[in-house]
Amino acid sequence: MFPDSEAIFDAHEFTDMKVLVVEDEKGLAESIVDYLSKEGFVCEVANTFWQADEKISLYQYDCTIVDLTLPDGDGFNIVQTLKKIAAATGIIIISARNTLEDKIKGLEIGSDDYMTKPFHLSELNARVKSLIRRRNFGGNNDMVWKEIRVQLPSRKVFIDEKDTVLSRKEYDLLLYFLSNIDVALTKEAIAEHLWGDHMDSSDSLDMVYSHIKNLRRKILEKGGKDYIQSIYGIGYKFTAP
Amino acid sequence: MKLLEKTSRIYLLASLVIYVAVGIAFYWITTFMIYDEVESRLMVEKRDFESYLQTNNTWTNNSYFVENKIEVVPVFGEFENEATFTDTLIYNRYEESMDPFRQLTFYTMIGGSPYRVAIRKSIVESYKLIEAISAAMITFLALLMVGMFFFQRNLSGKLWRPFYGSLARIKDFDWTRNNKLEFESSEISEFNELNEVMVKMASKMQHDYKSLREFTENASHEIQTPLALINARVEQFIQSQDLSENQTHWIEEIYHAARRMSRLNQGLLLLAKIENQQFTEQESIDLAALIIARLKDFEDIITHKNITIHTETKGSFVKKMSPALAEIMVTNLVSNAIKHNYTDGKLTILTGNNFFVLSNTGHELKADPERLFERFKKESAQAESVGLGLAIVKQICDNYELHIDYRNVDSLHSIRVFA
Structure with missing residues (x-):
């Protein structure tokens, strides 16, 4: 829209963004906090409903991750309160409840996303980032890393400023990598990100392999470096060589 | 077949049988009474005839009159001297029809020789009486039957109304919702007992449904959360650079086992929910x-x-x-x-x-x-x-x-x- 004034962010675009994690399982909350902190987020934890209620009334967060089942209350109420007092906060529900009704209810009362447990931290990370981008920049900014630039609204990819045509899944895959730079991603996490969790066959892992091969080839063809590193037995990592 | 229809049919059939039986019995009794009356009058005439003979010792056949006809015929040869009643038909010359008569036949001696005497009495009037009585009876019985039929139909309808009300409520009852099953109390204690039993069963069903529903929700949370923790820790663990090949293999296995367990749990809980009919939307x-x-x-x-x-x-x-x-x-x-x-x-x-x-x-x-x-x-x-x-x-x-x-x-x- 305004090419001159377009903000260009590097991988640390999320530094100092504040995230509240509402989760009663302490280990899981800790894992989420560790993972997101490495990505530059400033994280706080609430283990109970009342702690969460207090924190959201005192502080401003860019994103809140809410578990629905809390020992002393219902996560849905936190979502409702947040919508009332801090409408700018992005909300992601994480819950073991996987019924369609719960998902619809969650989205209806104002959460931006709904993830069912167990989920991949890399997926949560990607969704938190995408949510903040949408909320803060209306999704109008570019994602830039080294010689790779992704124009989010038009879904265009430039390598070394050269227009690179990617298939829909290759584009999704690149974006997932760019949201999880320097992070080892399992093949299963990638497959789930691309096709959802109904594809639980070995075929989907083959497909991950072939998409990665294509993406790597296309980046190399346009003069980019090979950033996709295979990790034996586990998956892949997008990192500077 | 509806209850009302069933009772109506039984009632109709039973009353029809009784109606026919009563009709036959009535006809039979009336006929018997009429015959009895005619025969006793014939016996009186026989006595009159015999006393006439005793005084006059002679008889002239005067067969002009249809009624009270006395026919005297000489008999030859052997005969059994006894009086018998028989039915016979005589030609009515004015109406050109055969009329029924009751006839008393006996033997007597006139002027020293035996004669067979037949005294007849018309019962055509009696038959007309029977017809009139029968017609009246059929009409009244039919009216009574129709009246009783509608009365009992109406009565049954009223008596069973609370039952149908309860039935409609039971049909409307949805155990997946919180609304309790409630009935209006009736004057009839059997219906009230039935309602009480139904209320107990319904609340038990609601309770079972609710507890199984809560169980599936809790089980889902209680199992998926630790699995989420395992998943998250595995993801963090694989970030470390210096994993040996063995460690990678083990961690991969832990990861896959946890994923499988999660799928298994979700699948089993889904089965339980389907069995419990928790998916009510249609x-x-x-x-x-x-x-x-x-x-x-x-x-x-x-x-x-x-x-x-x-x-x-x-x-x-x-x-x-x-x-x-x-x-x-x-x-x-x-x-x-x-x-x-x-x-x-x-x-x-x-x-x-x-x-x-x-x-x-x-x-x-x-x-x-x-x-x-x-x-x-x-x-x-x-x-x-x-x-x-x-x-x-x-x-x-x-x-x-x-x-x-x-x-x-x-x-x-x-x-x-x-x-």
């Missing part, structure tokens, strides 16, 4: 269209495996069912047909009036086809597969009275779902 769903729509989700894998899709539509299969369960059923079937397919294989979707068939190429079944829809029947040794997909489909079919069967036609695995 919509008319075009299953053929749904299959085609779901195929789109598998576009990538279909291209990847180079599977040829062939669809043929011969009719529509619209079923009223939960949209969520319809999705699960169709997704599981399509996923199954693709997962167990060869590369360069085929998938045929045939839909017709109230059925659809998914046929796919694939390895021959190792297990008994009969047991294909049982839980934990795995065809592949894939670590990720938990063997609940078809069991879930079967359970959904059972819930909606759909049938499912497997056939192997021309080395194609065909699963047919039909109403």
Whole structure:
């Protein structure tokens, strides 16, 4: 829209963004906090409903991750309160409840996303980032890393400023990598990100392999470096060589 | 047959039998009375006749009159001297008809020789009387019967009204909701007892439904949360640079085991929810269209495996069912047909009036086809597969009275779902 004034962010675009994690399982909350902190987020934890209620009334967060089942209350109420007092906060529900009704209810009362447990931290990370981008920049900014630039609204990819045509899944895959730079991603996490969790066959892992091969080839063809590193037995990592 | 109709029929039949019996008895009694009367009068005339003979010792046949006709005929040879009553018909010369008469025949001596004497009395008037009485009786009995019929119908309707009210409430009762089953109290204690029992049963059903529902929700939370923790810790663990090959292998196994457990748990809980009929929402769903729509989700894998899709539509299969369960059923079937397919294989979707068939190429079944829809029947040794997909489909079919069967036609695995 305004090419001159377009903000260009590097991988640390999320530094100092504040995230509240509402989760009663302490280990899981800790894992989420560790993972997101490495990505530059400033994280706080609430283990109970009342702690969460207090924190959201005192502080401003860019994103809140809410578990629905809390020992002393219902996560849905936190979502409702947040919508009332801090409408700018992005909300992601994480819950073991996987019924369609719960998902619809969650989205209806104002959460931006709904993830069912167990989920991949890399997926949560990607969704938190995408949510903040949408909320803060209306999704109008570019994602830039080294010689790779992704124009989010038009879904265009430039390598070394050269227009690179990617298939829909290759584009999704690149974006997932760019949201999880320097992070080892399992093949299963990638497959789930691309096709959802109904594809639980070995075929989907083959497909991950072939998409990665294509993406790597296309980046190399346009003069980019090979950033996709295979990790034996586990998956892949997008990192500077 | 409705209760009211049944009682009406029984009443009608019973009263008809009684009506006929009463009619016959009445007719018989009246006839008997009339005969008795006529015969006693004939006996009186016989005595008159005999006393006339005693004084005059002679008799002239005067056969001009129809009534009180006395016929005297001389007899020759042997005879049994006894008096008998018989019915006879005499020609009525004015009305040109045969009229019924009662006749008393006896023997007597006139002027020294034996004569047979027959005294007759017309009973045509009596027959007219019987007819009149019968007609009146038929009319009154019929009126009585019709009246009683409507009375008892009305009465039964009133008496059973609380019962029908209760029945309507029981039909409307939905144990998946919180509304209690309530009845209006009736004057009849049997109905009140029935209502009490129904209320007890209904609240037990609601309680069971609710506790199973809560159990599935809690079990889901309590199991999925630790699994989420394992998953998260594994993800963090694999970030470290210096993992040995062994450690990588172990961690991979832990990761896969946790994923499998999570799928297993979700599958079993889904089965429990379907069995508990927790999916109450209902919509008319075009299953053929749904299959085609779901195929789109598998576009990538279909291209990847180079599977040829062939669809043929011969009719529509619209079923009223939960949209969520319809999705699960169709997704599981399509996923199954693709997962167990060869590369360069085929998938045929045939839909017709109230059925659809998914046929796919694939390895021959190792297990008994009969047991294909049982839980934990795995065809592949894939670590990720938990063997609940078809069991879930079967359970959904059972819930909606759909049938499912497997056939192997021309080395194609065909699963047919039909109403």
